[in-house]
Amino acid sequence: MYAWWYYNFVEPWIYGEWMMRAVSISIFVSVACALLGCWLYLRRLSMFADALAHIVVPGIAVGFMVTGSRDSAPMLLGAIAAGVLAAFLIGFITRRTRVKEDASIGVVYTALFALGVILLSVVARKVHLDADCVLFGNVLGVPDGALWLMAGVCVAVMVATVLFYKQLLVSSFDPAFAAAIGLPVATIHYLLMSVLSVTAVASFEAVGAILVVALLIAPAATAHLLTDRMVPMLLLAAAQGLISAVFGIYVAVWFDTNPAGSMVLVSCGLYVVALFLSPRHGILARHLARAARRKRHIAATQG
Amino acid sequence: MTLALATELPRGELLWQFLTAHYDFVLWCALGSVLVGLCAGLLGTFLVLRRMSLIGDTMSHATLPGIVIAFMIVQDKLLIPLLIGALIAGVLAAVAFGFIVRNSRTRPDAALGLVLTAFFGLGIVLLSYVQNHESGNQSGLNDFLFGNAIAIRPAEVALLAVLACICIAAVTIFFRPFLLLSFDASYARSIGFNTSAAHYGLMVLTSLVIVASIQSVGVVLVVAMLITPASTAYLLTHRLKTMLVLSGLFGMLSGYLGALISYLYAGFSSGPTMVLVASFFFLLAAAFSPRQGWVVRAVRQRRRGLERREALVLALLPTLSPPTLEALADAMGEPVQRTRRLLQGLERRGVLRVGEDGRIAVLESTTSHARAQARAST
Numbered sequence: 001m002y003a004w005w006y007y008n009f010v011e012p013w014i015y016g017e018w019m020m021r022a023v024s025i026s027i028f029v030s031v032a033c034a035l036l037g038c039w040l041y042l043r044r045l046s047m048f049a050d051a052l053a054h055i056v057v058p059g060i061a062v063g064f065m066v067t068g069s070r071d072s073a074p075m076l077l078g079a080i081a082a083g084v085l086a087a088f089l090i091g092f093i094t095r096r097t098r099v100k101e102d103a104s105i106g107v108v109y110t111a112l113f114a115l116g117v118i119l120l121s122v123v124a125r126k127v128h129l130d131a132d133c134v135l136f137g138n139v140l141g142v143p144d145g146a147l148w149l150m151a152g153v154c155v156a157v158m159v160a161t162v163l164f165y166k167q168l169l170v171s172s173f174d175p176a177f178a179a180a181i182g183l184p185v186a187t188i189h190y191l192l193m194s195v196l197s198v199t200a201v202a203s204f205e206a207v208g209a210i211l212v213v214a215l216l217i218a219p220a221a222t223a224h225l226l227t228d229r230m231v232p233m234l235l236l237a238a239a240q241g242l243i244s245a246v247f248g249i250y251v252a253v254w255f256d257t258n259p260a261g262s263m264v265l266v267s268c269g270l271y272v273v274a275l276f277l278s279p280r281h282g283i284l285a286r287h288l289a290r291a292a293r294r295k296r297h298i299a300a301t302q303g
Numbered sequence: 304m305t306l307a308l309a310t311e312l313p314r315g316e317l318l319w320q321f322l323t324a325h326y327d328f329v330l331w332c333a334l335g336s337v338l339v340g341l342c343a344g345l346l347g348t349f350l351v352l353r354r355m356s357l358i359g360d361t362m363s364h365a366t367l368p369g370i371v372i373a374f375m376i377v378q379d380k381l382l383i384p385l386l387i388g389a390l391i392a393g394v395l396a397a398v399a400f401g402f403i404v405r406n407s408r409t410r411p412d413a414a415l416g417l418v419l420t421a422f423f424g425l426g427i428v429l430l431s432y433v434q435n436h437e438s439g440n441q442s443g444l445n446d447f448l449f450g451n452a453i454a455i456r457p458a459e460v461a462l463l464a465v466l467a468c469i470c471i472a473a474v475t476i477f478f479r480p481f482l483l484l485s486f487d488a489s490y491a492r493s494i495g496f497n498t499s500a501a502h503y504g505l506m507v508l509t510s511l512v513i514v515a516s517i518q519s520v521g522v523v524l525v526v527a528m529l530i531t532p533a534s535t536a537y538l539l540t541h542r543l544k545t546m547l548v549l550s551g552l553f554g555m556l557s558g559y560l561g562a563l564i565s566y567l568y569a570g571f572s573s574g575p576t577m578v579l580v581a582s583f584f585f586l587l588a589a590a591f592s593p594r595q596g597w598v599v600r601a602v603r604q605r606r607r608g609l610e611r612r613e614a615l616v617l618a619l620l621p622t623l624s625p626p627t628l629e630a631l632a633d634a635m636g637e638p639v640q641r642t643r644r645l646l647q648g649l650e651r652r653g654v655l656r657v658g659e660d661g662r663i664a665v666l667e668s669t670t671s672h673a674r675a676q677a678r679a680s681t
Contacts, residue, residue, distance in 0.1 A: 046413040047357045050420075097595050099351075103534050106356040110527035111582035114575035117449060121570045211427070214420035221413045256435065261428030268421040275407055283406050 012253050022139045023249050025147050026263060028154040029203045030241030033212060034219035035157050036199055038230075038237050039192060041220035042172040047102075049196065050213045051109035055086040056200050058116030065123055076149075076201050083197030086112055087190070137208030139249070139259040146202070153202045157195065161234065168192075169230060207260035215241065218267040225271075225278045240270055317567050328453065329566070335455035336558035336577070338463035339519050340528065342470045342512045344536075344554025347529030348547050349505055351537055352485040356530045357412070358400075361419040363513045363525040365396030367426025370447055370517070371433060382459055382518075385447075389514040396422050397506065450521035450574030452562040459518055466515050473508060474547060481505065482543050519562070521574035531581040532557060538588040538595055557581035612645055613654075617665065620655075626663045 012019045040049050056079035063078025086108050093104035161168070171178040171188050179185045203212045219237035227233050248263030255262075276283045312320075324330035350359050369392025370385050377384040396418050403414040446454060474481065480501045483491035492498050509529070516525050536549035561577025568576075590598040615635060623630045632642040646663065649655050655665045 041410065041413055044410060044412055046410070046416040047360075050360075050416050093589065096597055096600075097538055097589055097592075099534050099537060099589075100354055102354050102356045103351045103530050103537075106360060106526060106530040107534050107582065107585055110524055110531065110578050111585075114524060114527065114578035114582070117575040118571055118579065121572070211420065211424055213416060214424055217413050217416040217420065221409050221417055224409065225407060256432075257428045258431040261424045261431065264420060264424035265428060268417065268424070271417065275403065275409075281408055286406070 008254065009250070012250070018140055019249070019253075021142060021147060022259065023246055025142050025150055026139060026207075026245035026249055026259070027242055028147075028150040029207055029212075030215055030219075030245040030263070030267075031238050032150070032154040032157045032199050033203065033215040034237040034241035035161050035234060036192075036196060037216035037218075037220040038223065038234050039168055039172055040196070040216060041224065043192075046217050048105060049216045051090075051105050052083055052086070052193070052196055053200050053212045054109045054113040054116075055082050056197055056204075058082055058112050058119060059197075060201065060204065061116050061119035061123060065119065075204075076198060079201035080194055080197045082112065083193060083200075084190070087193050137204065137211065137260045139207065139252075150202045153199055157199065160195065164188075207263065211260045211264050214264040214267060215244075218264075218271045219244075222267075222271045222274045225274045225281045228280075240267065244270060314567055318563075321563050321566050328455075331455050331457055331460050332452050332562050332566070333559060335460045335463055336452050336519055336562035336573070337555045338460065338467050338558075339516045340532065340554030340556070340558030340577075341551045342463070342467050342554075343516055343520075343525070343528040344532040344550040344552070345470050345474055345547055346505070346509045346512050347531075347533035347554075348536065348543075348550045349481060349485055350509065350529055351533040352543075356526070357415055358397075359509065359513070359529045360526040361400065361415050362393045362396060362510055363517075363522055363529075364419045365422035366390075366392045366514060366517060367423055367447070367522050368392050368429055369395075369426075370522075371426055371429040375429070375433060382456070382462075386462075386514050386517075389517060390510060392422065393510040393513065397510070446521070446572075447517055448521050448523055449572035450517075450519050450524070450577075452519040452565060452573035452577075455519060459515075463515055466511060470508060470512065473504070477501065477504070478544075485543075519558070519573055520577055521572065524574040524578045527578040527581060528554060528557070531578065531585050535581070535585045535588045538585075538592045553581065553584050557584065609645075609648075613649060616642075616645060616649065617654075620663060620665055628657070628663065631663065 037046075037049070040046055059079035059082025060075045061078075062082070063074035063076070066078070067074040089108045090101070090104050093099050093108065094101045097104075099107070167178075167183055167188060170181075171183055171185050175185050200212050203215075207215065219240040220233070222240050223233040223236035226236055244263050244267035248266045249259055251257070251262040251266060252259035274282065277285075279285055320326065321329055321333070324333060347359070350356055366389035369388035369390070371388075372392075373384045373388025376388075400414055400418045403409055403418070404411050409417070480491070480496050480498075483496060484498055484501045484505075488498050491501075513525050513529070516528060520528050532553035533546070533550045535553050536546045539549055540546050557577050557580040560580045562573055564576040564580070565571050565573035588596065590596045593599060612635070616631065619631060619634050620626050623634060628643060628646065629639060631646075632639040635642060646655070646657060650657060653666065655663055657663050
């Protein structure tokens with residue numbers, strides 16, 4: 001027994017510092033995305049997060065092509081620019097033409113993503129920039145700069161959540177009221193989108209574009225099933241991010257699979273557990289409550 | 304038959320090869336892409352109208368694990384098993400989404416995103432497992448992510464042709480029910496149409512089209528072939544029949560041109576090129592659509608502004624003494640340069656004449672009707 005858990009849980013940490021790096025960057029990514037995801041979930045922007053994760057790809061490609069360096073800074077700037085451009089295009093199309101919001105999101109993000117893929121295949125011939133890497137990440141090969149950047153982003157997100165808690169809360173739950181009391185709702189929205197872009201780009205090195213979305217949505221959805229209040233929701237989401245990061249890396253080590261995908265599966269697995277077993281809103285709880293209600297009703301009408 | 308490497312031939316030669324279907328595989332590639340565009344355009348129309356674009360997104364991303372699992376079972380890239388796997392996965396995703404929305408308080412858009420990334424994440428995990436462990440025969444699985452229209456085989460073209468016939472037939476025969484379902488579902492229910500049957504029929508057809516299009520457009524961008532040609536058509540007409548026809552046309556054009564570009568430039572997958580062509584058409588329609596294009600609207604606004612200012616000039620001139628350029632500019636509240644340009648345009652059209660002393664005279668030939676109109680409009 002002793003050997004079994006030691007081999008599986010402790011040994012990976014001993015064989016070199018890659019485990020430490022992988023787990024730490026995963027934790028930073030997961031926690032940052034979990035906190036941001038809570039706000040996105042409330043504002044019903046989950047699918048927009050999916051779109052944005054695709055949109056930053058051409059931003060990264062352009063940033064790389066313009067500066068020729070794989071540093072994070074030009075890619076970050078390119079990604080933010082792409083994110084803002086896309087948000088503007090989507091708003092423009094939705095406001096000025098008949099096309100509705102969901103279709104305009106789809107049109108813009110697929111067009112930009114296609115552009116990004118084409119640019120990457122142009123670039124990939126001159127220099128080794130792995131398209132697979134951008135899409136799926138490479139947790140185990142993260143350079144130091146990206147690690148510290150992600151740590152900084154995570155801390156920034158946590159600080160921002162604490163500092164601007166009230167503003168975010170009011171503008172998420174009741175935008176009309178927020179505007180009425182003078183909060184700059186549009187600015188908050190675009191700031192949120194910018195932070196989202198930054199987080200998405202910084203997370204690329206670890207989990208890639210496409211799987212950032214799961215780390216944004218799943219913790220928030222799970223926390224929503226477990227609690228009705230905002231602060232517990234934020235804390236639970238962050239906790240789930242932490243657990244899915246650590247456990248996801250373990251799963252990847254045990255079964256030799258893609259670490260990012262494993263993290264996503266663990267996170268979604270936790271969601272499914274909450275879906276069924278949540279004490280207040282889970283399916284089992286609803287079933288039992290309905291059965292209890294029925295029993296009471298029968299007793300009341302017969303007794 | 305030895306083929307010169309595509310990268311070794313000049314572009315013009317490649318272009319000619321594609322346009323004349325010089326090689327068999329080029330013919331299948333072109334036919335397949337056109338058929339994909341047609342089917343996706345037709346069914347995407349209903350997705351766009353019913354605001355279900357992102358459900359199409361989820362259904363297409365969710366097919367990845369189905370494809371990979373089917374490959375793991377069959378150990379070869381045979382078409383039929385992979386497509387069946389994709390179909391099953393798509394259906395499972397739709398079922399999971401419905402289950403979550405009906406049985407929990409998770410928001411629908413979050414549920415959609417969850418199902419999408421869970422399935423797609425599973426697909427990626429399985430894909431990387433396959434690529435690391437299994438041997439041979441799996442090099443082309445990446446084609447399913449971004450499409451590879453050049454590799455379309457005659458069997459797939461036949462499948463697509465059958466599917467296209469089914470789509471055209473369904474849309475023609477059930478035009479009324481689909482029309483009502485898209486625009487006013489509750490009215491349709493109240494007069495007895497079976498809206499849930501129509502809905503499920505559309506969903507089944509859509510998933511079939513998605514699955515059939517994966518080979519040429521790829522999982523990630525199939526949704527674009529569904530949405531973008533349909534949105535382009537949506538910008539150009541208000542009538543469903545016209546929208547269906549236009550959407551099919553744009554889809555076919557995007558498919559063909561996208562496959563052509565992918566053939567000419569060997570490094571580009573066909574999915575992104577088709578999407579870029581379709582998005583280009585969308586851009587053109589958004590700018591130049593006769594009723595809504597923003598370029599058209601901007602031009603119209605400028606012209607109206609110009610007409611208003613000309614009418615203002617005609618109305619103000621009689622009230623000014625002396626009727627000079629400076630007085631006019633002052634009365635209109637504009638810089639002198641701007642008013643001078645306006646007067647030059649009017650002078651060219653023979654409406655008025657600026658004398659050497661700077662006095663402006665409205666010519667007798669300017670009809671009193673125009674003057675009355677000017678007075679009325681200011």
